[in-house]
Amino acid sequence: MSRLNIVKRLKKVKKFTILVHVIAFAVSLVWIIPFFGVFMASIRPLPEILDGWWNFEVFNPTLRGYIEAWNHPSAPLSRALLNSLLVTIPSTFTPIFIAALGAYSFARFKFPTRDILFLVIVLLQTIPQQMVIIPIFNTMIRIGLWNNYIGLILVHTAFALPWQILFLRNFFSVLPVEVEEAARIDGASYLKIFYKIVLPLTLPALASLTALQFVWVWNDFFFATVLILPTPESRLATQAIPAMLGRLQPDWTVVSAASIIVMLIPIAIYVALQRYYVRGIVAGAVKG
Amino acid sequence: MRRQIFPFLFLIPSLFLLVIFVLFPVVNTVYISFLNQEGKFVGFDNYAKVFSDKSFWNPKNLIEGKPPPYGALIHNGIWIMIHLPLSVFFGLLLAVLLRDVKGGAIIKSAVFLGVVIPMIVGGVLLRFIYEDDAGIVNAFLRVIGLGHLARTWTAFPDTILLSLILGSVWIWTGFSMIVYSAGLEGIPTELFESAKIDGASRWRTFWRITVPMLKPATIVVVTMTLLWELKIFDIVWVIQQGGPLEGSMVMAVIMYLQAFVYRPTNFHVASAIATLLTVMTFGFAAYLVNRMVKS
């Protein structure tokens, strides 16, 4: 290629790159503005918000929104966040153990009905919450676990199993069998092999499951709203927000502050475990 | 013998929970949907009732070219028709654009936030941006000279559905973007290099190489997005609970209202709606997964 052509090509490439950068930033701006808006609304007094949070002539930031959301009379976030943690943490770790056992079984053992059983479990992933909620509601009443976090934890655990079993089974199938076989020859029990050898190697997968499940349970509203009676003491974080909208015009300062607080937790988990979270999604083994 | 039992031992906890809390409820719901309030078997009566309920199925306005409400089923359908192509398209666009941009990773994370936040908060955000005085959508309209259109979009039956759909594109696009990003990274660079050597233009490369190689990613995105659109609840609920005038009613919401809010509560009709919803979800998922397995 002649020198002139090279220069021409470089210029074309540069223009293109600039164009791409501009479009990228413009689009990104569109996506980020609503979040920025909510943040602004959370620190500004109501009249300023009603005039438009993008106006900065009058700017009197206040922490009132956060304080009132934290101590809200019917939905105090101070309590709601704790309640959500009380449900989310067990709901995140319990299914992992149970699913890991089951997935290992599917991956390593051959037994009759294995493939059919696995197929059924995979199909169960698509079941929407609405399909199971009425019988679950009745069951919980019958076993006395309605309005009890344990009931909610059980439901979340059960719901997590199909996709977690699929995910882990795929993961296990790729792990080399030789190490486990060597240990077996040395006389180790299956359980020991599982916990001392297989599980540690599975950590990246477990991190994915943790990230995805934590966010899913924290964000859940439907199961919580059917199974937990909302009182100021028992509300979960996601139930607290609609309660703050109130009957009249929402106090946007407070509602925005509450929204920011409640969404910060899953965002923090996402940021901390980003790599694993994304891997989990991309593996296609995520529920909508 | 012991060898036979062992795998099942590992599986017992899973099976136990799955049967009680997933399998049995599914069967039970289907069963209930065929009974009436007194417990008698009535065949497809409840399903007929569902379709004769204007909150669920009301194509009259649609046929006459009038604005919503059209009934929950049609609303979900519209949601799919608008939201699916838009979020897939924008996801792909963003994945491609942000691949080589400085700070692209951070921007991608920011766009993805919509998927990570609770949908209740998502709904509150949408309500906020569509408010008359406090919302940026109207501020934008005023800036570009369309201020006379400004209103609280979520307060009117004829505009709430579209507002929510477009808002949900903003929320969900991050998902398709992330999947496509991963898909793009999976395309071997040799393909691009040989295309360059052959003198192919960017456009051609995109259509002839990138898109076909992204087929598995596309199937994942389409399946997951479709399921999300069918099951949408929180956003609609927190804003107007399906209103106003049922302009934003969707299947998941009407199912909840029938089961827990309307008096007298009707578990049976609600179960029928849930079953219909699941059949649709399942049907779409099965079809798409089938295609994925084939390719």
Place this chain on the structure above:
Amino acid sequence: MKKSKAISQTVWMAIVAILIIIIAAMGVGWYLTLQAPREKPTLTVFSLWSGAEEANFKEALERFTNNTGITVRHIGYSTQELLITVPTQLRAGVTIADVIIAPWPSWILSLAGDGHLTSVTDMIDATKFPETYLDVVTTGNEIYGIPFKVSGKPGFWYRKSFFTNNGLTVPTTYNEFKTLLANISQIEGVEAAIASGNGVGWPLSDTTEAFIIGLGGYQLQLDLIFGDEQFNSTTVKDVFVELVSLLQAGYFSVPDDFDLQVARVWDGTYGIYFQGSFITAFEPFSENLDDVAFFPFPGTDGATGAVDYAIMPALTKHPVEARQLMEFLAGAEAQEIMVGLGGFLAANSDVPDTAYSPIDLSVLEFMRTVTIVPDLDDAIGPPFQTTFWDQLKGLWVAPTTDLDTLLQALQDDWAPPPF
């Protein structure tokens, strides 16, 4: 493989730590949810009240605690949450609330019909309460709700000085009313003659009912509630045609939050505002009560009274104490405290006239001259109520709506009230 051995130590500890966290969390959760009953029973009351109303109610509850030593906890909910939460917990057989205060007679009767409520017939002296209040919560000869607090919807509120400064007079006939609206509309600074309130829809339904009763008589309202009159009859249609003509003339404002509208009536953006008497508790009315007055719908023979009823779940964990609270709420002592907030009336006739502020007294005296009827949508209940509200919201926004369709929709969703 050496690496995996080194990892497994830390991993092992991590797993143990996580297990401890899980068990601890579940233990705490278990404890907090299944709270052990305390020695001194604490009653829990659910209601719709917040802010000033809640503070006022708490005053009454304090008096109760002073009298009996029983502590009472109050939780205020939004309409939506109360409507969902109460039936759900009653159905689950696990009721947290010992007493519930709600303004929806049909809803109360529906719960009673399912056997969830305790009858209150022997808790009250029925002669002290207006019959219409008790009838709507009676089924099978048992009364299920104690009328606790009444908010009358007497008429159109206005600022007295606004009228005198603009030479306006209170109308005594419907034609004078229309003339008044026309006159108000022409005053400078006025955007609309009548303010419209927003929210779930009750301000609009209240206004509409004023027209139904005012133009059709209180009997029309009762007939519509009980199904002796159809919504798509010519009588009702005439009322709506008249209403629509006023809407189309631009006499009604764009609906906005009902409390914000008070300020706009005050500063002359709007002229009059149909509202319940509780509106006097809102600023700037509340600070300037001597400049505030109302006039009833000209020529009307009835008015709606919205009654807050106290009900008691059958499965309350503290039946003895709950009963005491119910009897207290029925009595003149409690109801007199509630009247102190202003803007509300007591249901118990033993409450003396002297307990009322002048403006409340004027409302009370007006209400005595007309037949009090239940609120239309509260009596019939959902799904009619939601349809009614939604249809009116649509009508206010687009007053050219096909009335036949609208009225038919109302008729379709009418169901006989459960009494």
